[in-house]
Amino acid sequence: MTATFEYEILVVGGGHAGVEAALVGARRGHSVGLLTIRREDVGAMSCNPAIGGSAKGQVVREIDALGGEMAQVIDATGIQFRMLNLSKGPAVWAPRAQADRELYRQETLRRVESQPNLRLHEELVEELIVENGQIVGVATESLAFFRSETVIIAAGTFLRGLIHIGEERFPGGRIGERHAEKLSISLQGLGFRHGRMKTGTPPRVRKGSIDFSQMEVQKGDVPPPRFSFSTVQITQPQICCYTSYTNETTHRILLDNLHRTAMYAGRTQAVGARYCPSVEDKVVRFRDKPKHQIILEPEGLDNDLMYVNGFSTSMPKEIQDRAIRTIPGYANAEIIRYGYAIEYDFIPPIQLTPGLETRVVKNLFLCGQINGTSGYEEAAGQGIVAGINAVQRLRGEDFFIPDRSESYIGVMIDDLVTKNIDEPYRLFTSRAEYRLRLRQDNADLRLTRYGHDYGLINDERYEALQMKEAEIGRVRNQLDHITVSPESVNPVLSELESSHLRSKCALSDVARRPEVGMSGVKRMGYFCNLSEDVEFQVNLALKYEGYIARQDQEIGRYRQLEQKRIPDGFDYDQVKGLSTEGRMKMKAIQPASIGQAGRISGVTPADISVLLISLKNRKRKMIRNN
């Protein structure tokens, strides 16, 4: 050993998960070491130069409410912001932004390097050192030993990463970078089961080689919507994206060359995501579709590269060239970086507790793509939770386990530790049962208190939030208690083309009319000083009232089941009458509660009944024995 370092928290990997985790630990005053292969790659966007989107945008807002980094970084470096789904209801609005890839990376690195208690090391981790079932540190390729009470692994796609471009294949964690082979072997040696997944990325083309006149222009929103609750203004200049379509010629070239890809030639068994297919997959699976949309996204303000969204491929380079040039506007396209597929090891996350700690090795946490997820936002969401829980472990306090009814992060983590993830996991709003509650606009109301509890949100921000919350409640309540008469409001109702009142009624009844809302109420002379933010929340409370009340009832039932805890190390073999499948699944997943057990596929309501009996008897026996 040439050197020994000692930390309280060690984070392996400087991607979106690792950065959030490391910053949490350091901000709470613990010494944190962040190990990454190359310093310049901290905060790198391996694939799409964009943050947010449906469900993902909500996650970024949640990370912000918890005191994380991603929202602030994208606000500082975003070059096109849009709110998706504006034509639908506010419950499913989602912010999305194009990032300047280079600025994003620099900004992330700057924040990491200026963070007290946090030190960056360029190291390739090769081995996890475990004593008595507990992690004590890691050894690296440079023969350094890092001692640490807790270790968080956020290795992304680097574990035995293998890149495919046509018939070519070579090891790598990302194009042009090394992979982490020995770390994967070390994990397996410790008893972790692993699986193999794949993902892909499209080619990058030179901006000057593109004819934009043949494409539709897609602009950002004005003013640009922000991700962070504390961002005042978006300052980067804003740019456009460009849309065009593939055609029959493109498809023929791809179909003729399927046998030249690793996937179709059977050179890999790794599982890809159905929602993120390569362009060749799209053409094969949907042969009837005459064209597929391609969006050209700038990689940055001064960047000469553009990202060909929708054209993910692992075709040989010459086929990529030929196929892309059939698309209008791409006739002379020069591919600077070819698309590729990458397959990598992941650790099926049912081996984790809901706090993201591994069951096999104590004080070892896994987060991000190593857990079989895809997406920067999903990774960052896990990163912040892993960071918080490493701190909780150091302090001997209870884990933070976000709940399905409170955040998308909670939905994701529960899915990860409960379901057998067999394709790269991405969040969708439809994964959330309580979607009407989990909105981008109220992430602060949902989560700031946790951010404050775990020391990541300062008192000032928390107090402001509490005041806002109280104000919303007060206004909503008063609306029911203020009675308005026809004489007093009919003139305003006329202006708003809303039907006249015939008799007195509560102000809330008037406010509930879509054409009136809180802006109409203000015109009637009530709540004139209401802030925009509070007005929005009150409008929503009125609009969704019935539905939200119903969801709240369901949430009540859900929490009851979550509160029925199953003790650690519960012996399922002692329980008679469980179905074989149910028993096997529960033994593997070790659900923390009856609610979680019920979400395991293959566990039947009858299994749950039997389990309840058994838990009750156990309790009775314990009382008797005492």
Added chain:
Amino acid sequence: MKFEIEFDAIAAISTSPGVGAISIVRLSGADALKIADRIFKARIKPSSMKSHTIRFGSVISDQETIVDQVLLTVMRAPSTFTGEDTVEINCHGGQVAARLILKNLIHNGARAAEPGEFTKRAFLNGKLDLTQAEAIDDLIHARTDSAGLLAVKQLAGHLSKYVHNLRQGLLEIASRIELAIDFSEEELDPYNPEQIISLLTETKRAIQLIIGNIERGRIIKEGASVVICGKENVGKSSIFNALLTKKRAIVSSIPGTTRDVIEDSVNISGVPLRLFDAAGIRQNTDNEIEDEGISRSRRAVQEADLVLFVLDQSQNIDREERELYQYVKGYPHMVVCNKIDLISSGAHVLPIEPDVVFVSVSALTGQGIDDLTQAIAQWIARNDPHFFDRAIAGNFRQETCLQQALESIRLSICSLREGNPPELAAVDVQAAIRSLGEVIGVVSHEDVLNSIFEKFCIGK
């Protein structure tokens, strides 16, 4: 997945269908007393009653009308069969009153119990011997209680097949909605609420059809209820007896002899008919007992599958009969003209609805009774030659779930018509999918996503 053991109240009719002086409706669960409070009117609320005491009172509907006069027993946990708070309601015999009370309970927050569920709860609450693990296992996995008949099982198979298909259809609709929400950035079929409304409307019709077919199944299994009604002394009881071909009702010429609803069953072309001989539905009498009988007759008419409205052709039609017919004609009915052995009064000016079957009989001589039997048989089959093929076996719980699904779909259609955004309609569509899933016992959150990935080209 649904397993609200220990939380929700379950209810069922605990006496077996058939003739009996009383029926018992049982309610068990943490909310049992709260629910009982909502439907029981007496000097003292069930929730204030002492454990293991019984009270006389009325079960009232939401419209505050009296459903039945009953004896209600309160038994508090843990000294009950199930180990939970339990309420037992002793009501008047036969299925009519009991079914009405059960419906009322469900309307007020109880859930129709699964077969064997009371026993299951007794297990769960440690009231029964737990050492016999195998026995518990068998019981918990049992799907039907007594109805182990092969025929019933086959019919039940039909139901699950239909419901499975319906659920698939709804999943596809849900996936269209979710597609619009989660994949709005993809250039896919644009979100079209009109199209979704029309798909939902189709599903709604299909569920209604299934509910109708379950109704047929219920008639085959449990029989149809046929209520004989008419002014007093037109010979209702004689017709009742003639159909039963045995003396059952007390026949006398004193008006108002039949003071209660008398029930018996008879088999007509393979279908059991439950015949009810209802007291004359007159307005107020001076006799309190008879008044009670009359109000029960009205209910019997309301709940009947078929009403036989009996006239005495030897007498003139009077105002009372006309009024009575006004009441009856709102329900499925036939007109039976009795006493054709006597001389006709020649004054049958009753405005009978078109398409209503009219049969002339003499209960005394038996003339025309065969015609009546045949008319009833034809009516049972709804003049539908495929009546027996279409019938589906479904229990009350399944029917309730289907009704819930229907209601959810109705709500989602309303919501879309009002121009609400798709995520709101999605809440109701998801609820309908869950309700259908409960009928057949499948639940999965992944289904909608899988359906999206199969049907649409997603991903850039």
